[in-house]
Amino acid sequence: MKLGDLTELAARNLREAILRNSLTTIGISVGVASLVALLSLGVGLQELVNRNIGRAGLFNTVAVRPRQNTPFGQGGGGGRRNAADAADLLPPRVLDDAARREIAALPNVLEVNPEVRFTAEARIEPRSRLTLVAGMAASSESSGTLEGMVGKFFSGPNVQEAILQGNLAMRLLDDGKAPESLVGQQITLRFAQRQAVPQATAQAQPGDVPNGASPDEEALGFSIIPGEKQFRIVGVIPAPDSGGGGGGFNNAGIYLPLAVAQDLEVVQGQDLREVMRTGSGQGRRYAALNVVAGSPAAVGEIESAVGRMGFAAFSLIDVTRNLRTFFAIFDLFLGIFGSLALAVASLGIINTLVMAILERRREIGVLKALGAADRDVRHLFFAEAGVMGLVGGVFGVLLGWAIGRAIQFGTGVYLKRQGLTAPNIWSVPWWLVAGAVVFAILVSLASGIYPASRAARLDPVEALRYE
Amino acid sequence: MNVTETHSNSNGFAVRAVSVSRHYKMGDAVIRAVNEISLEIRTGEFIALLGASGSGKSTLLNLIAGLDRPTAGAILAQGRDLATLSSEELADHRNHTIGIVFQSFQLLPRMSVEENVELPLRIAEVPRGERPALVRDALERVGLGGRTKHRPMEISGGEQQRAAIARALVNRPMILLADEPTGNLDTKTGDEIMTLIGEIHHPASGSGRTIIMVTHERALAEKYADRIVTLSDGSIAKEERLR
Numbered sequence: 001m002k003l004g005d006l007t008e009l010a011a012r013n014l015r016e017a018i019l020r021n022s023l024t025t026i027g028i029s030v031g032v033a034s035l036v037a038l039l040s041l042g043v044g045l046q047e048l049v050n051r052n053i054g055r056a057g058l059f060n061t062v063a064v065r066p067r068q069n070t071p072f073g074q075g076g077g078g079g080r081r082n083a084a085d086a087a088d089l090l091p092p093r094v095l096d097d098a099a100r101r102e103i104a105a106l107p108n109v110l111e112v113n114p115e116v117r118f119t120a121e122a123r124i125e126p127r128s129r130l131t132l133v134a135g136m137a138a139s140s141e142s143s144g145t146l147e148g149m150v151g152k153f154f155s156g157p158n159v160q161e162a163i164l165q166g167n168l169a170m171r172l173l174d175d176g177k178a179p180e181s182l183v184g185q186q187i188t189l190r191f192a193q194r195q196a197v198p199q200a201t202a203q204a205q206p207g208d209v210p211n212g213a214s215p216d217e218e219a220l221g222f223s224i225i226p227g228e229k230q231f232r233i234v235g236v237i238p239a240p241d242s243g244g245g246g247g248g249f250n251n252a253g254i255y256l257p258l259a260v261a262q263d264l265e266v267v268q269g270q271d272l273r274e275v276m277r278t279g280s281g282q283g284r285r286y287a288a289l290n291v292v293a294g295s296p297a298a299v300g301e302i303e304s305a306v307g308r309m310g311f312a313a314f315s316l317i318d319v320t321r322n323l324r325t326f327f328a329i330f331d332l333f334l335g336i337f338g339s340l341a342l343a344v345a346s347l348g349i350i351n352t353l354v355m356a357i358l359e360r361r362r363e364i365g366v367l368k369a370l371g372a373a374d375r376d377v378r379h380l381f382f383a384e385a386g387v388m389g390l391v392g393g394v395f396g397v398l399l400g401w402a403i404g405r406a407i408q409f410g411t412g413v414y415l416k417r418q419g420l421t422a423p424n425i426w427s428v429p430w431w432l433v434a435g436a437v438v439f440a441i442l443v444s445l446a447s448g449i450y451p452a453s454r455a456a457r458l459d460p461v462e463a464l465r466y467e
Numbered sequence: 468m469n470v471t472e473t474h475s476n477s478n479g480f481a482v483r484a485v486s487v488s489r490h491y492k493m494g495d496a497v498i499r500a501v502n503e504i505s506l507e508i509r510t511g512e513f514i515a516l517l518g519a520s521g522s523g524k525s526t527l528l529n530l531i532a533g534l535d536r537p538t539a540g541a542i543l544a545q546g547r548d549l550a551t552l553s554s555e556e557l558a559d560h561r562n563h564t565i566g567i568v569f570q571s572f573q574l575l576p577r578m579s580v581e582e583n584v585e586l587p588l589r590i591a592e593v594p595r596g597e598r599p600a601l602v603r604d605a606l607e608r609v610g611l612g613g614r615t616k617h618r619p620m621e622i623s624g625g626e627q628q629r630a631a632i633a634r635a636l637v638n639r640p641m642i643l644l645a646d647e648p649t650g651n652l653d654t655k656t657g658d659e660i661m662t663l664i665g666e667i668h669h670p671a672s673g674s675g676r677t678i679i680m681v682t683h684e685r686a687l688a689e690k691y692a693d694r695i696v697t698l699s700d701g702s703i704a705k706e707e708r709l710r
Contacts, residue, residue, distance in 0.1 A: 005589040016577050366573045369534060370634070371562020371590045373555045460534045464573065 001376045003383075010383035017356065024345070024352040025392045031342030032396020032440045036432060037403040038334040044404075044427040046327040050320075062291040062302050062315045063115070064103060066095045093310040095286045103291055106305050108298035113137040113258055115288035118266040120191035122254060124172045124182070131168050131253030133189065135261030139292060151183040151235030154257045161257065162187055162231035166238045168253035179236045186230050189254070192267040193227030224267050231256065342440070345392070346447040349385055353451030356384070357458075364455055365463025374456040381452035382445055389444025393437035400436070401428055480543070481642050481677035482508040482531055487540030488701075489526050500526040502701035503540065510641070513668045513678040515688035518698035524681045525646055527698070531679060532567055532644050533557040545641060562591050565642045566635030568664075570650035572627040574619040574634070581606065581615040584634045591638055605633040609663060625656035632663060643667060645680040649687065657687070665691050 001009075014021045093099060104112045116135035121128050140146065141153040146163070154161045164172075164187070169179035172187075256264075268287055291306070291313075293299045299315045306313040357364070364377055404426045412422035489501040501523045508514050516524040529535040530542050533549050542549040545564050549557065561567070566587075574583045581602050588598045606612050609629040619627050628648060635643060645664060649657030668675045668691070682688055688695045689709060697705040 001590055002592050004595075005592075009589075012577070362573070363575055366575060367586070367590070368558070369532070369561060369567050369569075369573070370587045371558050371560075371638075373558035375555065376558075376590060461529050464534075464569070 001372070001379065006376075006379050006383040007387065009380055010387050013356070013360070013380075013384055014387060017352075017359075020352055020355070021388065024348045025388050025395070027345035027348040028342065028389060028392025028440055028444065029396040029399055031339070031345040031443075032393050032436050033399035033403055034341045035335065035338030035439070036397050036400025036428065036436050037407070038338040039331060039432055039436075040400065040404040040426050040428045041407065042327065042331040042334045043429060043432060044408075044425045046324075046331070047427050048423050048425055049323060049327075059296045059316065059320065060293045060299060062293060062299055062306065062313050064095065064289040064291055064306050065287070065312045065314075066093065067310065067312045095289060095311060099309065099311070100286065100289055102309060103289065103306060106291075106302055108294040109302060110292045110294055111137065111139060113139075113290045113292070114262060114286045115290055116258065116261040116266070116268075117252065117287075118191060118268050120189045120254075120266070122168065122172065123188040123190070124185060127172050129168060129171050129253075132251075133191070133254045133256060133261065133266075134252035135258035136163070136255040137258045137290075137292075146235070146237055148238040149235045150180040150238075151233070154234060157257050157259050159257060160229070160231050160260065161234045162189075163235040163237060163255040164233055165251070165253045165255075166236055169236050182233050182236055185233050187233055187254070188228060188230050190226065190228045191264065193225050194265045194267045195223050195225050227264065227266070229264065342443055346443050349388060349444055349447035350451060352388075353381055353385060353448055354454070356381075357451055357455045361458065361463050361466040364458050365460045365466065368458070368460035369464060377458070378452040378456035381455050382448050385444045385448025385452070386441055389441035390437065392444070393440030396440060397428075397433050397436050404428060479510055480507050481510040481512065481545065482506075482679070483541075483543040484527070484531070485541045485543070487527075487530060487537045487542055489523075489530060489535065490538045499701045501530065501537070504698075504701070504703055505540075506696060506703065508677060508679060510677055511668075511675050513665075513691060513693045514680070515692035515695045516679065516681045516698060517683065517685060517688050517695050518704075519683065522698040523701040524698045526701075528644055528646055528679065528681050531642075532565055533560045562587060563638060564640055565644055566638065566640040568628070568631050568635050568643065568645040568648045570647035572619070572624075572631045572651070574627055574630055576619050579616050579618055580611060580622065580630045583619070583630060584637050587634060587638045601637055602633075605637040606630070608636065609633045623656070624652050625659060628652060628656075628660050629663065632660070632667070636667065640676070642677045642679065645678065647681055647683070649682070649684070661687055661691055 100112050100114070103109065114135070118133055119130060120133045122131050122133075136154075138154070138157060146153065149163065151163070154163070164179070164182060166179045169182050173179065173182065291302060293302050296317060299317045303313040303315055303317075367377060367380075368374075408422075408424070408426040411425060415422040484504050484506040486503045486505055487501060488499070488503050491498040491500060504523075504527060506527075516527060518524045526535065530537055530549070531544065533544070533552070537550055540550075544560065547556075547560070549560065552560065574580075575586070578586075584602045584605055585598055588601060593601065602615075603612070606615055609632050611626060611629050611633060614622055614626060619630070622630070628651075632648075643664070648664065649660055652660060664678060664680070668678050680688070680692065685695075693708070693710045695705075695707045695709065696703055697707075
């Protein structure tokens with residue numbers, strides 16, 4: 001018999017015992033709903049974590065530092081090391097322009113940006129606050145780092161513009177004013193500026209001081225002077241605890257265009273460490289470089305290559321890999337618990353179909369007498385099980401979706417009462433919808449194996465005699 | 468016994484039973500429902516199987532229909548030994564070679580008359596577009612053209628049997644098997660049904676069909692059949708050629 005005829009007959013048979021079949025189908029729906037509700041929460045939580053990490057732009061970023069400067073352990077090498085890498089490791093190197101060019105030439109490296117971070121005093125009259133200022137590369141505009149930002153990104157790479165973190169904006173404002181009201185206003189930054197000291201000439205006598213620099217400053221190659229500059233606020237990022245962007249370990253109170261931040265020649269902690277290490281602060285050296293990879297898959301290779309160059313490299317790939325493993329196991333357990341209800345529902349399908357065989361024994365005999373093969377009878381019962389699975393699966397997904405929404409809503413209400421903003425902890429991706437329906441059909445078909453085989457094996461002569 | 472014939476070498480026989488037996492075991496006892504019966508039924512012949520209850524006539528009909536398999540011997544229908552066919556091939560035999568009419572009609576109560584008649588066409592995977600005309604032809608042939616949408620419970624016993632005959636004929640089988648087709652009908656309606664079966668055997672136009680009818684009414688058998696085979700205790704007790 002053709003599939004269309006089988007499905008039509010199956011639907012007709014199901015309609016004839018509508019109450020019993022509806023109850024069985026509801027059982028499947030409940031099973032699928034529990035599966036969808038639990039997995040949607042698991043997926044939602046995973047997406048929440050991934051979103052927060054991804055927002056920091058670290059999935060495809062490798063942080064490179066001189067090996068001595070690694071914050072992840074003294075004398076550390078690359079973030080990801082093995083015996084082969086260790087054999088290739090070179091002595092520690094200075095992170096300078098030559099190293100930057102070398103790293104930029106590596107395969108799958110999109111860009112290499114210096115990390116510029118310093119402490120400054122931010123002033124919007126009459127208030128001022130100490131805050132961390134960071135340079136931001138143009139590529140950050142599309143990385144998700146600025147999700148939820150009010151205003152716009154920098155209009156160019158060398159403009160005197162700033163983007164403020166919501167928390168800092170609130171601290172610079174009078175109570176009750178919205179942080180967004182700062183967009184368009186000027187902010188003044190005061191910071192410690194590094195000023196180069198010209199080299200002493202051959203005619204200079206010992207004790208002469210060029211440009212008024214002290215002998216110590218001359219030896220260092222730079223002096224430290226107070227610097228001040230005004231910037232126009234073009235954007236405000238929502239505070240991290242409101243679920244907006246700007247989170248992650250690159251978090252800062254104020255972001256400036258990277259080139260502008262670099263040109264400020266602000267004294268950073270790295271300068272002082274270099275002086276202590278080499279006795280001189282001359283020449284451009286970087287505290288750290290942020291390497292942006294073409295894709296997260298290329299991060300491991302870049303880390304290894306950077307390690308072989310003699311630098312310390314670190315990425316969040318390892319951390320997220322463990323996170324993914326955790327969520328895979330978490331989802332597996334949720335799936336198993338969710339499937340328990342579906343397993344119980346499958347017993348209902350078996351019961352319903354076995355009852356149907358008893359009731360329709362004579363009908364099966366007639367079908368066989370008219371030429372239906374065992375296969376046709378088997379397929380008919382499979383089709384009935386499949387239709388129940390399909391209908392139960394579709395309604396189950398809808399029910400699971402509703403349960404997930406209810407949990408999301410309830411969680412939101414609870415968190416708001418606690419004074420917190422509710423993140424989205426619930427997600428029903430298309431694969432979960434399709435997978436749940438297909439799973440329901442498969443479970444139903446599996447449940448139909450025994451009844452269908454039993455119906456197919458019926459002796460037509462016996463079946464026709466059945467009253 | 469292994470008997471084989473090809474379609475082209477059926478020697479003019481619609482059905483041949485060669486020393487066919489059907490024995491059942493009930494505990495230690497063996498019930499010989501059909502015991503070494505040999506019977507040849509020519510194409511286009513109308514044969515009546517006559518006998519008391521338990522004589523084995525329905526069992527023999529089931530063997531010819533391919534609803535049951537013999538314990539010994541061979542049943543050849545249209546040249547094929549049914550005992551050697553797979554269950555799929557037997558199903559095909561029931562769908563295409565024979566049509567069966569039962570004493571209790573065996574219409575599916577949840578389907579309308581036309582849906583019941585359409586069933587063998589669904590099983591035979593006849594394209595949907597061709598089915599309505601075939602169903603209509605079959606129902607008009609048995610005089611039920613106007614009651615196609617009714618369910619079996621909404622029509623009389625005679626009409627139900629007409630619908631069952633239409634269902635048996637819709638796939639245009641070569642052989643029509645009828646198991647006491649008038650057993651559940653009053654005399655007048657039974658006569659009408661037998662007249663219809665007679666017309667199917669000898670239509671006004673076109674070729675007729677082989678008909679094998681089980682009955683315990685000798686008068687009906689004598690009126691319509693070409694030959695009467697009387698069974699007793701699973702064996703042929705008597706054969707009478709009437710025409």
